[in-house]
Amino acid sequence: MNHDANxxxxxxxxxxxxxxxxxxxxxxxxxxxxxxxxxxxxQGHMFGGVEMRPPLPAQNAWATETGHLHAIDLFNNxxxxxxxxxxxSYWHSAPVGTAEHHALKGLIQFAxxxxxxxxxxxxxxxxxxxxxxxxxxxxxxxxxVRGGRCLGFDLIEICALITATAPHLPxxxxx
Amino acid sequence: MPMNAMTMPTPTTAxxxxxxxxxxxxxxxxxxxxxFAAVILNIARHEEDLPWAVWGLPVLLLVLGHxxxxxxxxxxxxxxxxxxxxxxxxxxxxxxxIEGAEACKHGWWYGYGLRWTSRGWLxxxxxxxxxxxxxxxxxxxxxxxxDQAGLLAAVNAALAxxxxxxxxxxx
Numbered sequence: 597m598n599h600d601a602n603x604x605x606x607x608x609x610x611x612x613x614x615x616x617x618x619x620x621x622x623x624x625x626x627x628x629x630x631x632x633x634x635x636x637x638x639q640g641h642m643f644g645g646v647e648m649r650p651p652l653p654a655q656n657a658w659a660t661e662t663g664h665l666h667a668i669d670l671f672n673n674x675x676x677x678x679x680x681x682x683x684x685s686y687w688h689s690a691p692v693g694t695a696e697h698h699a700l701k702g703l704i705q706f707a708x709x710x711x712x713x714x715x716x717x718x719x720x721x722x723x724x725x726x727x728x729x730x731x732x733x734x735x736x737x738x739x740x741v742r743g744g745r746c747l748g749f750d751l752i753e754i755c756a757l758i759t760a761t762a763p764h765l766p767x768x769x770x771x
Numbered sequence: 772m773p774m775n776a777m778t779m780p781t782p783t784t785a786x787x788x789x790x791x792x793x794x795x796x797x798x799x800x801x802x803x804x805x806x807f808a809a810v811i812l813n814i815a816r817h818e819e820d821l822p823w824a825v826w827g828l829p830v831l832l833l834v835l836g837h838x839x840x841x842x843x844x845x846x847x848x849x850x851x852x853x854x855x856x857x858x859x860x861x862x863x864x865x866x867x868x869i870e871g872a873e874a875c876k877h878g879w880w881y882g883y884g885l886r887w888t889s890r891g892w893l894x895x896x897x898x899x900x901x902x903x904x905x906x907x908x909x910x911x912x913x914x915x916x917x918d919q920a921g922l923l924a925a926v927n928a929a930l931a932x933x934x935x936x937x938x939x940x941x942x
Contacts, residue, residue, distance in 0.1 A: 611939060615942070668940050671940055672939040674937060710937055716928035716929070717928075718927065718928045718932065722931070749942065757940070760936075761935060761937065761938070762932060762935040764930065764931055764934055765931050765935075766931055
């Protein structure tokens with residue numbers, strides 16, 4: 597799809613402006629069981645692609661990191677699975693136990709939470725909501741995070757968004 | 772940023788549950804009564820002059836038999852909707868008006884069709900299994916179903932996901 601068509605489709609969606617307009621949005625948003633798996637299906641929009649392991653940007657460079665900005669675009673345009681994949685590539689590169697590692701995991705779970713709500717999988721959604729909040733709270737409490745910002749986000753704001761996304765989910769079962 | 776300044780989530784597309792239960796007992800009774808009425812009227816018309824309008828009775832029974840032959844239940848992100856064969860009129864309960872749902876059973880003496888019971892309204896095509904919707908204000912509405920587990924799961928999932936939405940991330 598060319599950039600013009602991509603922009604027109606995005607403008608119609610009502611989502612905020614693209615942060616990385618140079619990277620087109622995928623032709624469809626993957627929904628498990630409803631359309632082709634992007635990686636495994638021959639007609640998937642990521643089929644045959646090479647798995648990316650981008651290096652982590654410096655802590656204050658996330659707001660200009662193209663791959664991260666594209667992940668936000670994917671999320672804001674309801675490409676939940678694709679956004680989760682994009683953040684997961686950074687998460688693999690993030691050292692375990694760091695604020696970025698926890699924050700990226702929280703974002704991945706936040707994206708997955710939307711998928712589970714759409715598929716009415718309430719139990720999994722409740723668990724994802726709790727885990728996403730826990731990971732972002734851990735990241736927020738990390739000594740390296742200055743002023744509650746990590747990956748360019750205000751983590752307190754993201755936590756509030758996660759709660760507001762599904763305010764009536766039941767308490768998840770104890771692990 | 773304070774919570775009240777954030778963009779409110781817009782509704783996501785939730786899964787929809789739809790199930791049609793077909794019953795045979797109500798149509799059988801009403802069709803049978805219609806045939807019986809038609810036979811009686813046919814005999815009676817030889818003895819006295821009947822207004823043609825009385826033939827509306829067996830027709831009405833046939834129509835009602837068809838109408839009450841199926842119960843259609845739909846659960847989506849906004850409401851639980853229950854209607855008979857023609858999908859109209861329907862009773863609708865917004866998710867916000869439902870406090871909870873649970874499985875229940877009714878004895879045969881409650882009957883089939885539209886029933887007002889001591890436990891609230893019952894719409895039942897056939898069978899004893901039902902799902903009770905506990906409504907705000909203390910009232911209840913019972914939906915007879917042959918997919919009790921599926922309907923209960925759908926209502927509970929819709930109740931848990933109500934108000935769910937997606938708000939954009941901002942740097």
